[in-house]
Amino acid sequence: MKRFAVVTLFPDAIDCWLQASVVGRARGRAFDVLYVNPRDFAKDRYRSVDDYMFGGGSGMLMRYDVLKPALDHAKTLVQSPLVLALSAGGKVLNQEMCTILSSYEGDIVLLCGHYEGMDDRIFDHVDLEVSVGDYVLSGGELGAAVIMETVIRLLPGFVEKSDNVRKESFTNNLLEEPQFTRPREYEGKEVPEVLLSGHHQRIELWKKEQRIKRTLVQRPDLLTSAKLEPMDLQILRRVLTDMEKVKRAIFGEQSN
Structure with missing residues:
Protein backbone atom coordinates (compact mmCIF):
# COMPACT_ATOMS: atom_id res chain seq x y z
CA MET A 1 0.00 0.00 0.00
CA ARG A 153 -6.03 5.76 -9.77
CA LEU A 154 -3.17 3.72 -11.22
CA LEU A 155 -2.47 1.68 -8.08
CA PRO A 156 -3.50 -1.98 -7.86
CA GLY A 157 -6.72 -2.32 -5.91
CA PHE A 158 -8.00 1.21 -6.56
CA VAL A 159 -10.90 -0.03 -8.71
CA GLU A 160 -12.21 -3.50 -9.40
CA LYS A 161 -12.12 -3.04 -13.17
CA SER A 162 -8.57 -1.78 -13.69
CA ASP A 163 -9.05 -2.00 -17.47
CA ASN A 164 -11.31 1.07 -17.20
CA VAL A 165 -8.42 3.12 -15.84
CA ARG A 166 -6.03 1.95 -18.55
CA LYS A 167 -8.40 3.21 -21.26
CA GLU A 168 -8.93 6.69 -19.85
CA SER A 169 -7.87 9.92 -21.56
CA PHE A 170 -4.13 10.61 -21.86
CA THR A 171 -3.29 6.94 -21.53
CA ASN A 172 -0.99 6.48 -24.52
CA ASN A 173 -1.45 10.24 -25.09
CA LEU A 174 -4.84 9.87 -26.75
CA LEU A 175 -8.12 11.36 -25.60
CA GLU A 176 -11.04 9.06 -24.91
CA GLU A 177 -13.62 8.34 -27.55
CA PRO A 178 -17.17 9.82 -27.23
CA GLN A 179 -19.27 7.78 -24.82
CA PHE A 180 -23.04 7.35 -24.53
CA THR A 181 -25.69 5.87 -22.27
CA ARG A 182 -29.53 5.68 -22.21
CA PRO A 183 -31.75 6.92 -23.68
CA ARG A 184 -30.80 5.93 -27.24
CA GLU A 185 -32.51 9.05 -28.57
CA TYR A 186 -33.40 12.35 -26.93
CA GLU A 187 -34.48 15.58 -28.58
CA GLY A 188 -33.32 14.33 -31.94
CA LYS A 189 -29.86 13.34 -30.79
CA GLU A 190 -29.15 9.64 -31.24
CA VAL A 191 -26.44 7.24 -30.11
CA PRO A 192 -24.16 6.22 -33.02
CA GLU A 193 -25.61 3.12 -34.66
CA VAL A 194 -22.34 1.21 -34.56
CA LEU A 195 -22.44 1.13 -30.74
CA LEU A 196 -25.81 -0.63 -30.88
CA SER A 197 -24.72 -3.22 -33.45
CA GLY A 198 -23.24 -5.76 -31.04
CA HIS A 199 -20.36 -6.21 -33.51
CA HIS A 200 -17.38 -5.97 -31.17
CA GLN A 201 -14.72 -5.69 -33.86
CA ARG A 202 -16.54 -2.83 -35.60
CA ILE A 203 -17.12 -1.11 -32.25
CA GLU A 204 -13.43 -1.31 -31.28
CA LEU A 205 -12.39 0.02 -34.70
CA TRP A 206 -14.85 2.92 -34.32
CA LYS A 207 -13.48 3.70 -30.85
CA LYS A 208 -9.91 3.72 -32.14
CA GLU A 209 -10.86 6.07 -34.95
CA GLN A 210 -12.73 8.39 -32.61
CA ARG A 211 -9.85 8.53 -30.13
CA ILE A 212 -7.44 9.51 -32.88
CA LYS A 213 -9.84 11.96 -34.52
CA ARG A 214 -10.72 13.67 -31.24
CA THR A 215 -7.05 13.98 -30.26
CA LEU A 216 -6.14 15.33 -33.69
CA VAL A 217 -8.84 18.02 -33.51
CA GLN A 218 -8.66 18.96 -29.81
CA ARG A 219 -5.09 18.18 -28.73
CA PRO A 220 -2.87 17.60 -31.81
CA ASP A 221 0.21 18.22 -29.64
CA LEU A 222 -0.37 14.87 -27.91
CA LEU A 223 0.03 12.91 -31.13
CA THR A 224 3.72 13.76 -31.41
CA SER A 225 4.48 11.56 -28.39
CA ALA A 226 1.65 9.01 -28.71
CA LYS A 227 2.66 5.37 -29.09
CA LEU A 228 0.59 4.51 -32.13
CA GLU A 229 0.19 0.95 -33.37
CA PRO A 230 0.28 0.17 -37.13
CA MET A 231 -3.54 0.14 -37.18
CA ASP A 232 -3.61 3.51 -35.42
CA LEU A 233 -1.29 4.99 -38.04
CA GLN A 234 -3.54 3.73 -40.83
CA ILE A 235 -6.52 5.34 -39.18
CA LEU A 236 -4.61 8.60 -38.66
CA ARG A 237 -3.65 8.74 -42.35
CA ARG A 238 -7.27 8.15 -43.36
CA VAL A 239 -8.55 10.82 -40.99
CA LEU A 240 -5.98 13.33 -42.27
CA THR A 241 -6.93 12.53 -45.87
CA ASP A 242 -10.62 13.02 -45.11
CA MET A 243 -9.90 16.31 -43.35
CA GLU A 244 -7.87 17.54 -46.30
CA LYS A 245 -10.75 16.70 -48.66
CA VAL A 246 -13.17 18.68 -46.50
CA LYS A 247 -10.74 21.58 -46.35
CA ARG A 248 -10.39 21.67 -50.13
CA ALA A 249 -14.13 21.38 -50.62
CA ILE A 250 -14.71 24.40 -48.40
CA PHE A 251 -11.75 26.63 -49.25
CA GLY A 252 -10.73 25.41 -52.72
CA GLU A 253 -7.63 23.77 -54.09
CA GLN A 254 -5.29 26.67 -53.21
CA SER A 255 -6.09 26.68 -49.50
CA ASN A 256 -3.18 26.50 -47.07
Missing part, protein backbone atom coordinates in the same frame (compact mmCIF):
# COMPACT_ATOMS: atom_id res chain seq x y z
CA LYS A 2 1.41 3.37 -1.02
CA ARG A 3 1.49 6.11 1.57
CA PHE A 4 1.59 9.86 1.09
CA ALA A 5 2.92 12.23 3.75
CA VAL A 6 1.68 15.75 3.05
CA VAL A 7 3.41 18.75 4.60
CA THR A 8 0.68 21.38 4.72
CA LEU A 9 -0.73 24.17 6.85
CA PHE A 10 -4.26 23.18 5.78
CA PRO A 11 -4.78 19.39 6.00
CA ASP A 12 -8.56 19.84 6.06
CA ALA A 13 -8.44 21.24 2.52
CA ILE A 14 -7.17 17.86 1.34
CA ASP A 15 -8.97 15.57 3.76
CA CYS A 16 -12.44 16.67 2.64
CA TRP A 17 -11.56 15.45 -0.86
CA LEU A 18 -10.34 12.13 0.53
CA GLN A 19 -13.78 11.41 1.93
CA ALA A 20 -15.45 11.58 -1.48
CA SER A 21 -16.38 8.91 -4.02
CA VAL A 22 -14.08 6.04 -4.99
CA VAL A 23 -11.03 7.82 -3.60
CA GLY A 24 -12.44 7.67 -0.09
CA ARG A 25 -13.37 4.02 -0.47
CA ALA A 26 -9.86 3.12 -1.63
CA ARG A 27 -8.17 4.79 1.35
CA GLY A 28 -6.79 2.14 3.65
CA ARG A 29 -6.93 -0.43 0.87
CA ALA A 30 -4.80 0.96 -1.96
CA PHE A 31 -3.26 3.97 -0.21
CA ASP A 32 -3.15 6.07 2.93
CA VAL A 33 -2.38 9.73 3.68
CA LEU A 34 -0.59 11.26 6.67
CA TYR A 35 -0.27 14.96 7.45
CA VAL A 36 2.50 17.05 8.94
CA ASN A 37 1.64 20.65 9.83
CA PRO A 38 4.65 23.01 9.74
CA ARG A 39 2.99 25.14 12.40
CA ASP A 40 3.72 22.35 14.89
CA PHE A 41 7.42 23.12 14.40
CA ALA A 42 7.21 26.88 14.87
CA LYS A 43 9.45 28.16 17.66
CA ASP A 44 7.77 31.33 18.88
CA ARG A 45 4.69 31.81 21.05
CA TYR A 46 2.59 32.81 18.04
CA ARG A 47 3.54 29.67 16.10
CA SER A 48 4.66 31.83 13.17
CA VAL A 49 5.44 30.01 9.94
CA ASP A 50 6.14 32.95 7.60
CA ASP A 51 8.12 36.18 7.51
CA TYR A 52 9.06 39.10 5.26
CA MET A 53 11.49 38.60 2.38
CA PHE A 54 15.12 39.65 2.58
CA GLY A 55 15.82 42.21 -0.13
CA GLY A 56 12.23 43.42 -0.19
CA GLY A 57 9.22 42.18 -2.06
CA SER A 58 5.50 41.86 -1.52
CA GLY A 59 3.98 39.03 0.44
CA MET A 60 5.33 36.63 3.03
CA LEU A 61 7.48 33.53 2.66
CA MET A 62 7.22 30.29 4.63
CA ARG A 63 10.29 30.04 6.87
CA TYR A 64 13.06 27.55 6.22
CA ASP A 65 13.56 26.86 9.94
CA VAL A 66 9.94 25.69 10.12
CA LEU A 67 9.71 23.85 6.81
CA LYS A 68 12.94 21.87 7.21
CA PRO A 69 12.04 20.11 10.51
CA ALA A 70 8.50 19.52 9.24
CA LEU A 71 9.85 17.90 6.08
CA ASP A 72 12.38 15.86 8.05
CA HIS A 73 9.60 14.55 10.26
CA ALA A 74 7.38 13.68 7.27
CA LYS A 75 10.21 11.59 5.78
CA THR A 76 10.37 9.48 8.95
CA LEU A 77 6.70 8.52 8.63
CA VAL A 78 7.07 6.67 5.31
CA GLN A 79 9.38 4.22 3.58
CA SER A 80 11.99 5.27 0.99
CA PRO A 81 10.36 8.69 0.54
CA LEU A 82 10.38 10.53 -2.78
CA VAL A 83 9.95 14.22 -1.98
CA LEU A 84 7.84 16.31 -4.36
CA ALA A 85 7.35 20.04 -3.92
CA LEU A 86 4.39 21.85 -5.46
CA SER A 87 5.99 24.69 -7.40
CA ALA A 88 4.97 26.95 -10.28
CA GLY A 89 8.42 26.42 -11.76
CA GLY A 90 8.27 22.65 -11.55
CA LYS A 91 7.88 20.03 -14.22
CA VAL A 92 4.29 20.04 -15.47
CA LEU A 93 2.30 17.01 -14.35
CA ASN A 94 1.17 14.64 -17.11
CA GLN A 95 -0.02 11.06 -17.37
CA GLU A 96 3.46 9.72 -18.02
CA MET A 97 4.73 11.26 -14.77
CA CYS A 98 1.72 9.85 -12.90
CA THR A 99 2.50 6.37 -14.23
CA ILE A 100 6.12 6.65 -13.10
CA LEU A 101 5.08 7.87 -9.65
CA SER A 102 2.55 5.07 -9.24
CA SER A 103 5.23 2.47 -10.03
CA TYR A 104 7.74 3.97 -7.57
CA GLU A 105 8.31 1.31 -4.94
CA GLY A 106 8.62 3.69 -2.01
CA ASP A 107 6.26 6.29 -0.61
CA ILE A 108 5.75 9.94 -1.56
CA VAL A 109 6.12 13.13 0.46
CA LEU A 110 4.28 16.19 -0.86
CA LEU A 111 5.47 19.63 0.22
CA CYS A 112 2.82 22.35 -0.03
CA GLY A 113 3.76 26.02 0.03
CA HIS A 114 1.45 28.87 0.89
CA TYR A 115 1.43 32.67 1.06
CA GLU A 116 4.01 34.01 -1.46
CA GLY A 117 5.91 30.72 -1.47
CA MET A 118 8.70 28.99 0.42
CA ASP A 119 12.23 29.96 1.39
CA ASP A 120 14.30 28.69 -1.53
CA ARG A 121 16.68 26.74 0.70
CA ILE A 122 14.02 24.05 1.22
CA PHE A 123 14.34 22.96 -2.40
CA ASP A 124 17.79 21.56 -1.65
CA HIS A 125 15.91 18.77 0.15
CA VAL A 126 13.40 18.07 -2.63
CA ASP A 127 13.71 15.35 -5.29
CA LEU A 128 11.35 16.91 -7.82
CA GLU A 129 9.40 20.15 -8.20
CA VAL A 130 5.99 19.61 -9.81
CA SER A 131 3.47 22.03 -11.28
CA VAL A 132 -0.12 21.06 -12.02
CA GLY A 133 -0.47 23.76 -14.68
CA ASP A 134 0.47 27.22 -15.83
CA TYR A 135 -1.71 29.17 -13.43
CA VAL A 136 -1.47 30.45 -9.86
CA LEU A 137 -3.07 28.91 -6.77
CA SER A 138 -3.05 30.26 -3.22
CA GLY A 139 -1.27 27.16 -1.96
CA GLY A 140 -0.09 23.70 -2.89
CA GLU A 141 -2.98 21.77 -1.32
CA LEU A 142 -5.15 21.49 -4.44
CA GLY A 143 -2.12 20.54 -6.48
CA ALA A 144 -1.19 17.86 -3.95
CA ALA A 145 -4.72 16.44 -4.17
CA VAL A 146 -4.44 16.35 -7.96
CA ILE A 147 -1.13 14.51 -7.83
CA MET A 148 -2.44 12.00 -5.32
CA GLU A 149 -5.61 11.22 -7.26
CA THR A 150 -3.81 10.80 -10.58
CA VAL A 151 -1.32 8.44 -8.94
CA ILE A 152 -3.84 6.60 -6.77
Whole structure:
Protein backbone atom coordinates (compact mmCIF):
# COMPACT_ATOMS: atom_id res chain seq x y z
CA MET A 1 0.00 0.00 0.00
CA LYS A 2 1.41 3.37 -1.02
CA ARG A 3 1.49 6.11 1.57
CA PHE A 4 1.59 9.86 1.09
CA ALA A 5 2.92 12.23 3.75
CA VAL A 6 1.68 15.75 3.05
CA VAL A 7 3.41 18.75 4.60
CA THR A 8 0.68 21.38 4.72
CA LEU A 9 -0.73 24.17 6.85
CA PHE A 10 -4.26 23.18 5.78
CA PRO A 11 -4.78 19.39 6.00
CA ASP A 12 -8.56 19.84 6.06
CA ALA A 13 -8.44 21.24 2.52
CA ILE A 14 -7.17 17.86 1.34
CA ASP A 15 -8.97 15.57 3.76
CA CYS A 16 -12.44 16.67 2.64
CA TRP A 17 -11.56 15.45 -0.86
CA LEU A 18 -10.34 12.13 0.53
CA GLN A 19 -13.78 11.41 1.93
CA ALA A 20 -15.45 11.58 -1.48
CA SER A 21 -16.38 8.91 -4.02
CA VAL A 22 -14.08 6.04 -4.99
CA VAL A 23 -11.03 7.82 -3.60
CA GLY A 24 -12.44 7.67 -0.09
CA ARG A 25 -13.37 4.02 -0.47
CA ALA A 26 -9.86 3.12 -1.63
CA ARG A 27 -8.17 4.79 1.35
CA GLY A 28 -6.79 2.14 3.65
CA ARG A 29 -6.93 -0.43 0.87
CA ALA A 30 -4.80 0.96 -1.96
CA PHE A 31 -3.26 3.97 -0.21
CA ASP A 32 -3.15 6.07 2.93
CA VAL A 33 -2.38 9.73 3.68
CA LEU A 34 -0.59 11.26 6.67
CA TYR A 35 -0.27 14.96 7.45
CA VAL A 36 2.50 17.05 8.94
CA ASN A 37 1.64 20.65 9.83
CA PRO A 38 4.65 23.01 9.74
CA ARG A 39 2.99 25.14 12.40
CA ASP A 40 3.72 22.35 14.89
CA PHE A 41 7.42 23.12 14.40
CA ALA A 42 7.21 26.88 14.87
CA LYS A 43 9.45 28.16 17.66
CA ASP A 44 7.77 31.33 18.88
CA ARG A 45 4.69 31.81 21.05
CA TYR A 46 2.59 32.81 18.04
CA ARG A 47 3.54 29.67 16.10
CA SER A 48 4.66 31.83 13.17
CA VAL A 49 5.44 30.01 9.94
CA ASP A 50 6.14 32.95 7.60
CA ASP A 51 8.12 36.18 7.51
CA TYR A 52 9.06 39.10 5.26
CA MET A 53 11.49 38.60 2.38
CA PHE A 54 15.12 39.65 2.58
CA GLY A 55 15.82 42.21 -0.13
CA GLY A 56 12.23 43.42 -0.19
CA GLY A 57 9.22 42.18 -2.06
CA SER A 58 5.50 41.86 -1.52
CA GLY A 59 3.98 39.03 0.44
CA MET A 60 5.33 36.63 3.03
CA LEU A 61 7.48 33.53 2.66
CA MET A 62 7.22 30.29 4.63
CA ARG A 63 10.29 30.04 6.87
CA TYR A 64 13.06 27.55 6.22
CA ASP A 65 13.56 26.86 9.94
CA VAL A 66 9.94 25.69 10.12
CA LEU A 67 9.71 23.85 6.81
CA LYS A 68 12.94 21.87 7.21
CA PRO A 69 12.04 20.11 10.51
CA ALA A 70 8.50 19.52 9.24
CA LEU A 71 9.85 17.90 6.08
CA ASP A 72 12.38 15.86 8.05
CA HIS A 73 9.60 14.55 10.26
CA ALA A 74 7.38 13.68 7.27
CA LYS A 75 10.21 11.59 5.78
CA THR A 76 10.37 9.48 8.95
CA LEU A 77 6.70 8.52 8.63
CA VAL A 78 7.07 6.67 5.31
CA GLN A 79 9.38 4.22 3.58
CA SER A 80 11.99 5.27 0.99
CA PRO A 81 10.36 8.69 0.54
CA LEU A 82 10.38 10.53 -2.78
CA VAL A 83 9.95 14.22 -1.98
CA LEU A 84 7.84 16.31 -4.36
CA ALA A 85 7.35 20.04 -3.92
CA LEU A 86 4.39 21.85 -5.46
CA SER A 87 5.99 24.69 -7.40
CA ALA A 88 4.97 26.95 -10.28
CA GLY A 89 8.42 26.42 -11.76
CA GLY A 90 8.27 22.65 -11.55
CA LYS A 91 7.88 20.03 -14.22
CA VAL A 92 4.29 20.04 -15.47
CA LEU A 93 2.30 17.01 -14.35
CA ASN A 94 1.17 14.64 -17.11
CA GLN A 95 -0.02 11.06 -17.37
CA GLU A 96 3.46 9.72 -18.02
CA MET A 97 4.73 11.26 -14.77
CA CYS A 98 1.72 9.85 -12.90
CA THR A 99 2.50 6.37 -14.23
CA ILE A 100 6.12 6.65 -13.10
CA LEU A 101 5.08 7.87 -9.65
CA SER A 102 2.55 5.07 -9.24
CA SER A 103 5.23 2.47 -10.03
CA TYR A 104 7.74 3.97 -7.57
CA GLU A 105 8.31 1.31 -4.94
CA GLY A 106 8.62 3.69 -2.01
CA ASP A 107 6.26 6.29 -0.61
CA ILE A 108 5.75 9.94 -1.56
CA VAL A 109 6.12 13.13 0.46
CA LEU A 110 4.28 16.19 -0.86
CA LEU A 111 5.47 19.63 0.22
CA CYS A 112 2.82 22.35 -0.03
CA GLY A 113 3.76 26.02 0.03
CA HIS A 114 1.45 28.87 0.89
CA TYR A 115 1.43 32.67 1.06
CA GLU A 116 4.01 34.01 -1.46
CA GLY A 117 5.91 30.72 -1.47
CA MET A 118 8.70 28.99 0.42
CA ASP A 119 12.23 29.96 1.39
CA ASP A 120 14.30 28.69 -1.53
CA ARG A 121 16.68 26.74 0.70
CA ILE A 122 14.02 24.05 1.22
CA PHE A 123 14.34 22.96 -2.40
CA ASP A 124 17.79 21.56 -1.65
CA HIS A 125 15.91 18.77 0.15
CA VAL A 126 13.40 18.07 -2.63
CA ASP A 127 13.71 15.35 -5.29
CA LEU A 128 11.35 16.91 -7.82
CA GLU A 129 9.40 20.15 -8.20
CA VAL A 130 5.99 19.61 -9.81
CA SER A 131 3.47 22.03 -11.28
CA VAL A 132 -0.12 21.06 -12.02
CA GLY A 133 -0.47 23.76 -14.68
CA ASP A 134 0.47 27.22 -15.83
CA TYR A 135 -1.71 29.17 -13.43
CA VAL A 136 -1.47 30.45 -9.86
CA LEU A 137 -3.07 28.91 -6.77
CA SER A 138 -3.05 30.26 -3.22
CA GLY A 139 -1.27 27.16 -1.96
CA GLY A 140 -0.09 23.70 -2.89
CA GLU A 141 -2.98 21.77 -1.32
CA LEU A 142 -5.15 21.49 -4.44
CA GLY A 143 -2.12 20.54 -6.48
CA ALA A 144 -1.19 17.86 -3.95
CA ALA A 145 -4.72 16.44 -4.17
CA VAL A 146 -4.44 16.35 -7.96
CA ILE A 147 -1.13 14.51 -7.83
CA MET A 148 -2.44 12.00 -5.32
CA GLU A 149 -5.61 11.22 -7.26
CA THR A 150 -3.81 10.80 -10.58
CA VAL A 151 -1.32 8.44 -8.94
CA ILE A 152 -3.84 6.60 -6.77
CA ARG A 153 -6.03 5.76 -9.77
CA LEU A 154 -3.17 3.72 -11.22
CA LEU A 155 -2.47 1.68 -8.08
CA PRO A 156 -3.50 -1.98 -7.86
CA GLY A 157 -6.72 -2.32 -5.91
CA PHE A 158 -8.00 1.21 -6.56
CA VAL A 159 -10.90 -0.03 -8.71
CA GLU A 160 -12.21 -3.50 -9.40
CA LYS A 161 -12.12 -3.04 -13.17
CA SER A 162 -8.57 -1.78 -13.69
CA ASP A 163 -9.05 -2.00 -17.47
CA ASN A 164 -11.31 1.07 -17.20
CA VAL A 165 -8.42 3.12 -15.84
CA ARG A 166 -6.03 1.95 -18.55
CA LYS A 167 -8.40 3.21 -21.26
CA GLU A 168 -8.93 6.69 -19.85
CA SER A 169 -7.87 9.92 -21.56
CA PHE A 170 -4.13 10.61 -21.86
CA THR A 171 -3.29 6.94 -21.53
CA ASN A 172 -0.99 6.48 -24.52
CA ASN A 173 -1.45 10.24 -25.09
CA LEU A 174 -4.84 9.87 -26.75
CA LEU A 175 -8.12 11.36 -25.60
CA GLU A 176 -11.04 9.06 -24.91
CA GLU A 177 -13.62 8.34 -27.55
CA PRO A 178 -17.17 9.82 -27.23
CA GLN A 179 -19.27 7.78 -24.82
CA PHE A 180 -23.04 7.35 -24.53
CA THR A 181 -25.69 5.87 -22.27
CA ARG A 182 -29.53 5.68 -22.21
CA PRO A 183 -31.75 6.92 -23.68
CA ARG A 184 -30.80 5.93 -27.24
CA GLU A 185 -32.51 9.05 -28.57
CA TYR A 186 -33.40 12.35 -26.93
CA GLU A 187 -34.48 15.58 -28.58
CA GLY A 188 -33.32 14.33 -31.94
CA LYS A 189 -29.86 13.34 -30.79
CA GLU A 190 -29.15 9.64 -31.24
CA VAL A 191 -26.44 7.24 -30.11
CA PRO A 192 -24.16 6.22 -33.02
CA GLU A 193 -25.61 3.12 -34.66
CA VAL A 194 -22.34 1.21 -34.56
CA LEU A 195 -22.44 1.13 -30.74
CA LEU A 196 -25.81 -0.63 -30.88
CA SER A 197 -24.72 -3.22 -33.45
CA GLY A 198 -23.24 -5.76 -31.04
CA HIS A 199 -20.36 -6.21 -33.51
CA HIS A 200 -17.38 -5.97 -31.17
CA GLN A 201 -14.72 -5.69 -33.86
CA ARG A 202 -16.54 -2.83 -35.60
CA ILE A 203 -17.12 -1.11 -32.25
CA GLU A 204 -13.43 -1.31 -31.28
CA LEU A 205 -12.39 0.02 -34.70
CA TRP A 206 -14.85 2.92 -34.32
CA LYS A 207 -13.48 3.70 -30.85
CA LYS A 208 -9.91 3.72 -32.14
CA GLU A 209 -10.86 6.07 -34.95
CA GLN A 210 -12.73 8.39 -32.61
CA ARG A 211 -9.85 8.53 -30.13
CA ILE A 212 -7.44 9.51 -32.88
CA LYS A 213 -9.84 11.96 -34.52
CA ARG A 214 -10.72 13.67 -31.24
CA THR A 215 -7.05 13.98 -30.26
CA LEU A 216 -6.14 15.33 -33.69
CA VAL A 217 -8.84 18.02 -33.51
CA GLN A 218 -8.66 18.96 -29.81
CA ARG A 219 -5.09 18.18 -28.73
CA PRO A 220 -2.87 17.60 -31.81
CA ASP A 221 0.21 18.22 -29.64
CA LEU A 222 -0.37 14.87 -27.91
CA LEU A 223 0.03 12.91 -31.13
CA THR A 224 3.72 13.76 -31.41
CA SER A 225 4.48 11.56 -28.39
CA ALA A 226 1.65 9.01 -28.71
CA LYS A 227 2.66 5.37 -29.09
CA LEU A 228 0.59 4.51 -32.13
CA GLU A 229 0.19 0.95 -33.37
CA PRO A 230 0.28 0.17 -37.13
CA MET A 231 -3.54 0.14 -37.18
CA ASP A 232 -3.61 3.51 -35.42
CA LEU A 233 -1.29 4.99 -38.04
CA GLN A 234 -3.54 3.73 -40.83
CA ILE A 235 -6.52 5.34 -39.18
CA LEU A 236 -4.61 8.60 -38.66
CA ARG A 237 -3.65 8.74 -42.35
CA ARG A 238 -7.27 8.15 -43.36
CA VAL A 239 -8.55 10.82 -40.99
CA LEU A 240 -5.98 13.33 -42.27
CA THR A 241 -6.93 12.53 -45.87
CA ASP A 242 -10.62 13.02 -45.11
CA MET A 243 -9.90 16.31 -43.35
CA GLU A 244 -7.87 17.54 -46.30
CA LYS A 245 -10.75 16.70 -48.66
CA VAL A 246 -13.17 18.68 -46.50
CA LYS A 247 -10.74 21.58 -46.35
CA ARG A 248 -10.39 21.67 -50.13
CA ALA A 249 -14.13 21.38 -50.62
CA ILE A 250 -14.71 24.40 -48.40
CA PHE A 251 -11.75 26.63 -49.25
CA GLY A 252 -10.73 25.41 -52.72
CA GLU A 253 -7.63 23.77 -54.09
CA GLN A 254 -5.29 26.67 -53.21
CA SER A 255 -6.09 26.68 -49.50
CA ASN A 256 -3.18 26.50 -47.07
